[in-house]
Amino acid sequence: MGETPSTVVIAFGNSLRGDDGVGPLVGEMIAAAGLPHVQVVSNIGDGARAVEAWANARTAYLVDSASSGAVPGTIHRFDGLAEPIPESFFRVCSTHCFGVSTSIELGRALGRLPDRLIVYGIEGEDFSFGPAISDCVREAARCLVDRLLGEWGLEPG
Amino acid sequence: MKSKTIKVDYLARVEGEGKLLVKIKDSRVTEAQLAIFEPPRFFEAFMRGRHFMEAPDITARICGICPVAYQMSSSYAMEDACGATVGGQLRALRRLIYCGEYIESHALHVYMLHAPDFLGYExxxxxxxxxxxxxxQGLKLKKIGNDLMIALGGREIHPINTRVGGFYxxxxKKDLQAFIDPLTWALEASLATVKWVAGFSFPDFERDYxxxxxxxxxxxxxxEGNVVSNKGIDIPINRFLDTFEEIHVEHSTSLQARVIERDDYLAGPMARYANNFDLLPKVAQDAARxxxxxxVCRNPFxxxxxxxxxxVFACHEAxxxxxxxxxxxxxxxxxxxRAGVGHGCSEAPRGLLYHRYRINDDGIIQDARIIPPxxxxxRAIEEDLRLFVEKNLHLSTEKLTWQCEQAVRNYDPCISCSCHFLDLKIVRE
Known part of the structure; x- marks a missing residue:
């Protein structure tokens, strides 16, 4: 059994709902970098699993599509420990699943949050059925991955 | 005449979109409507022309919380149409993935959606x-259910590993043995759950369902089995539509089912329990006692x-x-x-889920019928509300509203399945 990765990237979203697939796309790109200290948990549809996923990590990054009315491709960044995440940014289409905001609040209520929790939202444009991701959203995903690799002291790909 | 209106714009912890309207006049409830306005989803229509093997994967998309139920009912229906039977360990694996769905769905509802009602939390x-x-504890239980679904189905929401005929x-053996310790813990946690919820206080309300x-x-x-009721129904699954009918009511985009020439009935945990108590393992029977x-439990709360x-049953069975x-x-x-008609019925966590398909010789679906729990x-929810409100008119509007919402959540209703969020309105005239 390898050492527990100190960083976890938790990618929310549905790869079959257009730009909602940007979370899993970022997850896929980071996983492809093969970083031993970074674990990627992708295709999270239920935030209850996120609370479990960050349980043993020191730093957690949550990545999801956002729908706030900003320009598509905009990268939003929140410090999940500093303040509640506005629910209007991250849509949840079911009461049987927790979204980004609820999972963080649940973790906070349970005293189960990592030392550092950063939330990235990439503003989506088109959430219709199918795997296609808008060009500007895909470009934003690349920028975010480069930013994270840079933050971890690695050369962007 | 005293008139009062109570409105709850968002009734949380219920899956789907709809609203509830209760009208009271002269100490009588004149209307109790669960008005569902979620747009129809047309799944049955777009099943036409698809290959019979696609049914489990397409119908699973109807629901993110009980996809296994849709996969099982559709698979059984297709196997019925084709004259095939799936037995032995494949049948056991189907029951096992269903155990995962029960653990995940029931743990979520008991701990996260329903318990807050009884303990006074939003x-x-x-x-x-x-x-x-x-x-x-609830989250850990739920996770074990999810993990079991992932192990058997490839993923927890809309599993991809089940198929007509079994699994891909x-x-x-080792994959499953890894679940023995977690499920042993889950069984104990479930027993503790029974004790915990049994200590809640319940409104005094019973119905002869x-x-x-x-x-x-x-x-x-x-x-598998016959469709039965405590009031004389005992029919093979293929006679479902001879016994039950769906009707359209003006206030709902979802059809309402009833027993033909009778009326509302109740499906779900209380019905399964009442009709099958003797078949529960001793550990579950003892916990219930x-x-x-x-x-038989007649109090929906x-x-x-x-x-x-x-x-307890699902952990023990797993x-x-x-x-x-x-x-x-x-x-x-x-x-x-082969050309034919097939029927499938399975017990989704929320109750009976019926599927019927007609396919041609090439296995192309000609028509489909799906009746979700x-x-x-x-109708049972509406009747509960009518009788409950009438019995509790003395309660303050605030308390009555709270308990009406709770009465809807008794059913863990999935409005999305039936055709999201509830808007509750009580009108006192």
């Missing part, structure tokens, strides 16, 4: 601040205890299956299509 997050260890890939569920001669039902439940008893598991020679039975329970 939601599970508020409850978690005061009952952190309890919520952690069967798990190894017609309980409709599957009943199998040898086992607590998931996927210790919780003060008799063999106590459905939370029955769900907890079914959690352990039994895993302990007896031997990997099958092939992960599926090959099914050749929440459309079967809509």
């Amino acid at each position: 939601d599970a997050i508020q409850m978690a601040r005061d009952h952190g260890d309890t919520v952690k 890939k069967a798990p190894s 017609e309980f409709v569920s599957l009943r199998h001669p040898d086992e607590y039902p998931f996927t 210790e919780a003060g439940l008799s063999r 106590q459905s939370i205890i029955v769900r907890a008893v079914e959690l 352990l039994r299956i895993i302990e007896q598991y031997e990997p099958p020679d092939t992960p599926f039975v090959p099914i050749e299509p 929440t459309s079967q329970n809509q």
